[in-house]
Amino acid sequence: DAGITQSPRHKVTETGTPVTLRCHQTENHRYMYWYRQDPGHGLRLIHYSYGVKDTDKGEVSDGYSVSRSKTEDFLLTLESATSSQTSVYFCAISGHAQGGEQYFGPGTRLTVT
């Protein structure tokens, strides 16, 4: 987890409220990713970034938006949280354009009631 922090680590929120999760890195890596992990589904990519202000959708992007205004921060926003977005969210970083390992943060457990 070195070099990557996520905040908050735990959050409980109500349906319909906006939620923003933050990923912060000190490794100066170009690529950043948001995943969600649910039982039986492994990790699924939500959005990723390949540079400041450069982002793209992943496999399960509906209901989520992201922003990256500086290299070290990648924000994930749930505009109007739903119970189906209850999950554990992981941020990851990589210094490789293709074919390299990713380094994961400690995760954020989000519960939407």
Added chain:
Amino acid sequence: SQQGEEDPQALSIQEGENATMNCSYKTSINNLQWYRQNSGRGLVHLILIRSNEREKHSGRLRVTLDTSKKSSSLLITASRAADTASYFCATDARTRAAGNKLTFGGGTRVLVKP
């Protein structure tokens, strides 16, 4: 949909035994990676094998890759209680898109009994 599918979903062994888990995938890849996740933690990269490699070793880990069968296996030799974790394969599909996107399988939960 998951690119990688691990088998078995769960595995229970005694300390000292070997643990083998398999991963199958669907499309052509640049490389395949294995990660470990301890309960409540983030994933940790274990080993990467490129599409032109057939076998790779790292300490007590041995990974094989058969691109003709689109499958890989991870062997942990002489297992320890500390190896108890979930293990995930991840594939980096051949694509022109930038960003090193990985697709993860559902994982194998390994329990090593002391």
